[in-house]
Amino acid sequence: MSAGGGRVRIYDVASRAGVSVATASKALNDTGRMTEDTRQRVKAAATELGFRPNAMARGLIQKRSFTIGLLTNDTYGRFTLPVMAGISEALVDQGVSVFLCGIEDDPALGRVHLDAMLDKQVDGIIASGKRIDRRLPVDLSNLPVPVVYAFTEGHEGSVTLVSDDFQGSAEAVEHLIALGCKRIVHVTGPETFASVKERTKAYRAGIGGDGVVLYGAWSEHWGHEAVAQLWQQGETPDAIFCGNDQIARGVVDALRERGVKVPADVSVVGFDNWEIVAGQTRPPLTSVDMNLKALGREAGRLVLELAEGKPVEPGVRKLPCQLVIRESCGGNAAVTESRGGVVAAVD
Amino acid sequence: MSAGGGRVRIYDVASRAGVSVATASKALNDTGRMTEDTRQRVKAAATELGFRPNAMARGLIQKRSFTIGLLTNDTYGRFTLPVMAGISEALVDQGVSVFLCGIEDDPALGRVHLDAMLDKQVDGIIASGKRIDRRLPVDLSNLPVPVVYAFTEGHEGSVTLVSDDFQGSAEAVEHLIALGCKRIVHVTGPETFASVKERTKAYRAGIGGDGVVLYGAWSEHWGHEAVAQLWQQGETPDAIFCGNDQIARGVVDALRERGVKVPADVSVVGFDNWEIVAGQTRPPLTSVDMNLKALGREAGRLVLELAEGKPVEPGVRKLPCQLVIRESCGGNAAVTESRGGVVAAVD
DNA sequence: CTCCTCTGAGAAACCGTTTTCTCGTGCAGA
């Protein structure tokens, strides 16, 4: 059936149903006044013909394109992809499609993409990045369409969504404490990152003291090195809370190479729950998931509300993280599906 | 300047330049006949006002949306992201934007996204996937717009782009042979994958015999296991060509744990050149890059040509892979930047 | 029986461009 695709116009539907275009339009959109019989006749004709309204024509008059733009500088996609998936999920059944624009860190490229999207009359823009305390290299503060920031820093008075690093880290540390760990250290990324500061703060609050915090790169290599430092100084923790999964993987590998058993001797927690890293580590990593997909869903929902003129309170919203239990902490980690792991009980 | 964004219409430009809309349109598009002076006056007015034409109005009449859709089931984005980057790169300066639609493996979801894109009058569609010998769960064979397949199986008579697994694998094996390796084995993924068959064929052609081929999962775990099998059977190769980087990483880790030196005792080559795996392995992996970004660029270029009505010869096109040298093979691998590595001289 | 209101449906304007026609003018050729 309906093999044609986009060829049939509302005019065809109208004439088949024996009504005017005006009536046809109203019938299909469930607006206007007419006999229920007429409405059904039009709808039937539309289905038979496989009619699909031309979104450009409709958008032109309605001043809505049912399109939003996602601007990101996270070329790698590690953060953007889950966000994108969430956005798409939230919008697809509203008939909204998403333009994905990867602008490295190039202001000119950003401008080009932005202009292209504005020309296409996007209903809104979601800005996303790879770092919560950095802005995209393009100014989005005086646009004719609403903007929502997801996982990147927004402008004054904007709507911004980030994950709650403090809460996520707190849960991780609490989990370790609940398992009986007494000497927990924190191996994390560069001190300049806001997320590093936030996670460190939660770590300190959790253990109720200064603890031991080692700053370094976001790499497996640094994980190795940190373990070397710790064992060299004779400080042997019984748990290591890591700033991300790559560091955690380096830590776990280094421990194994030293003959230290994970989780028997030392428990390890990662951050990001990046399946490809957390899942492939031996043993698989317990890790904090930032729920980026949920964050994307929320961003999609919000930008749509703004586009529809509904009021949305500006400000930064922190969305909760979730601890995903695998095997690197021992304790009650009974089950371990290869994907996703087990979500920690919240209470 | 031009703070408004999308508000100023061609009508405003025309009246400021003291001409009719018709003339304004022709002036801006460098069509029609008029004094050079008039043309410049209109252009000047447009710049001053920051005029940007409404793409919907333009598209409505021109029957072009300057928009294409990317349909993929590669949720993870490992393959799709580089392809996407290439497409975007090829199209952005033509003013074309890209809809990204992630349809898991859900036919219904695929249909919804596809319809949404067609409604929006996309000029063409690029289908992409995570496997070269599988189709997307949605039929794209009788669409009113051109379709190009990139890294996924296309329909009869379609334009399809894939990477040249044979050539890439051949280069890898040649590289090992050139380094003096005599006993090369191949540890790869499930035999059912077309790419596995192709890479195996190239491996056998390269060593001029049946060789040793171990099939398994695409995982680090399988890399470990394969090494265990090889060393248990007393067969100790001096080189291992792996079906992907994850397997290679498992292999390298397993070798290290056995005290076998890489690359001194055994050379290892991966496939995919997935930075996050290949770069973090110790030592960093020499690996075959499928040039997915170039593949994306080509896909973008082709779909645009088709959209413009230019003839494009149907069929499967294989794009060359590239061997990226890092440290896991020794030999002439002198330099090793952390990112990208060194491209093998093609000779 | 008349007047008013309410209902169903169509005519026409509109969205912001592009494109095709049409038309007046000036200049060259006869």
Next chain:
DNA sequence: TCTGCACGAGAAAACGGTTTCTCAGAGGAG
């Protein structure tokens, strides 16, 4: 001087829908 043509520019028709307006007729109230 008259004809024709090229040229510059504007009027108007598209594109494919939505929305506002208008209107004829039915039915109820007085």
